[in-house]
Structure formats: C-alpha cells, structure tokens
Amino acid sequence: MNRFILTAMMTAALVLGGGYNEQHAQAETTECTEITSVPFTITNRGVYCLKQGLGTNITSGNAITVDSNHVTIDFNGFILGGKTAGPGSDAVGVYSVNRRNITIRNATIRGFARGIHIEETSDGASSGHVLEDNFTDQIYGVGIEVEGQGIEVRRNKIVRTEPGRFTAAIGIFVRNGEDVVVENNFVSGVDASNSAIGMIIISSGMVQILNNSLFDIGGNATGDVSGILTQSGDTVIRENVVHSINNNDGNFGITGDVCVDNIVRGVFTNDVSCTFEADNVEQ
Secondary structure (H helix, E strand, C coil), rough: CCCHHHHHHHHHHHHHHCCCCCCCCCCCCCCEEECCCEEEEECEEEECCCCCCCCCCCCCCCEEEEEECEEEEEECEEEEEEEHHHHCCCCCCEECHHHHCCEEEEEEEECCEEEEEECCCCCCCCCCEEEEEEEEEECCEEEEEEEEEEEEEEEEEEEECCCCCCCCCEEEEEEEEEEEECCCCCCEEEEECCCCEEEEECCCCEEECCEEEEEEEEECCCEEEEEEEEEECEEEEEEEEEEEECCCCCCCCEEEEEEEEEEEECCCCCEEEEEEEEECCCH
C-alpha cells in the first residue's frame, strides 16, 4: 500500500477513535500511585497518575477529590470522562478545597459541569497550585476554576465549553486570587444560552494574564459576552490575542485594569476598555 495512504488511514483512526484510552503523546510518569477507578479520593501526599482512561456517569460530586496537601496528579494524557452524565450534570472532574501545593498536569477531561475546580472557603487556605498542559473538552459550565494565592494556570487548552445547568459558560475563572499567573492558554468555543466569557477574574489582586489566545466566544449567547473580563484591580493583561467575539451590543473583547500589547479583532462592539491602555491593536 502507498505509504502516504497508509499514514492518512492511521491518522484518521487516531482522530476517530474517541475512547477513554485515547492518549496524547508526551513523557509518561510511571513512578506513581495509579488511580484505577473513579470516584477516587486522595488522602495522602505524593505523586498519582493515570495509566488508562477512566470514565464515570456521576451527576454530582467529584470524579477525583484531592483531600491532601502536596499532591501531583499526572494524567499522562489519558481521558477522565464524565460526558455520559449529560449536560444536566453538576459533577466536577478534579476538585480540591482549602489545600496547598497541588499540581494537575497532562489531563484530558471531557464532560462534567466543571473540569478542574480548586476552591477556597477560608482566606489563605488555598495556595501554591499549578495547573499545566491540561485539555478540557465539552465541559458544561466552567473549564478551569481556581481560588487562592500563588497559582499558575499555564499551557492549558479549553475547547467547546457549553451550557448545561448554568446559563453561563466560562473558559477560565479566577476567583479570590492573589499573585496568580494565567499564561499561554488556548480557549476556543465558549458558548451559552445567556452569558459566555473566555476568561474572568473576580475579587482578586496581582493577577497577570499573559500570552493567551481566545477565539469564538459566545456565538449563540444572548447575554453579556467577553473575551477577557476582569472585575479586580492590580490586574495586568498583556500580549493576548482575542478574536471573534459575539457582536451583541455591550460585549467586550478585553475589560480590565492595565492592558498592554494585546490584539483584539472581530469583536465589532467594544474592543478594549481598561483603566490604562498602551499599544493595543484593535481591529
């Protein structure tokens, strides 16, 4: 068989496979405590990993709960699936509350109302987290939501965030954050019946939003739509690309505090509205 045809057939098979054991190519963590089924609760510090794809049809609670400090979870590119529960689900893919130094990497999380949710219910109780190189797909509400101090959200890919139990859909949500960096993330296809937001920062201080790419936000939304929306002071929004935001009246490409060197295109209503602006490109 012609080797070019064979290569095309192999590529198509990988794309169309779609099972829980689909895996993205990357370095694999093998020295770890394997998570073999979900729901699963982590109660001891250490390194945990997936060595196969896992799925659940829970409609509430969490597929993986981190109930310890100093925990790393490496998904090794495998899927954590909750899509069978449908858009009415209130379940979370990975959840922790009031914990320190949690790293979540290389996950593919599909379905669920929230893909990853790091919560803080007591001031100063959540800190030191790193969320990197994760992929959320068809989340019915919020792709990644974090609260706490000293958090990095980097190189994640959030696609097809859709309406479910919530009327709004959000790609990345930072709430009650302090010293947070949101960097080099890709957000595409955030849509909802009401409001749709690529990234939102609320009740936070010293947040940097750097080098992110956001596309196709709120195509069918009838409410407020924003590419990047900050409702906090001390926020720097720099070198981001925002493209194709729903053109309803009152929608914004970027709204915030300090906005420098951003590119905003295809918004049609309000491109950039910041307290301080410099060298932004609005088209």
